[in-house]
Amino acid sequence: MLDDDRCPDCHRINEVLSRVGDRWSVLVVISLAEYGTLRFNELKRNLGISQRMLSRTLKELERDGLVNRTYHPTIPPKVEYNLTEMGESFREPVSSLGYWALDNLAKIDAARASYDADATA
Structure with missing residues (x-):
């Protein structure tokens, strides 16, 4: 890593990567990138995420400026999210990361099986 004189904000990289690199943030961004604007329950259903975790993730992404939240005062109320x-x-x-994961699932599964077999031997 660069020192503070050459890169005064380098220590903040961890903070940013923690937010944008966590499992649910990545999956929310991928979903919104693929489908555009989605309602809360559509995201919840697509991702198989708990209501609490989705709400927390969306608030953090909105706070960081990655997601828009639009409230429609209808009955029932409608809330939509988009990038x-x-x-x-x-x-x-994030799409590159997702595709990398998909392309390497079989290799990761094989590596895990090998590691687990060695660990129990």
């Missing part, structure tokens, strides 16, 4: 301009700019790197 902001910054969220759209995050679309490519």
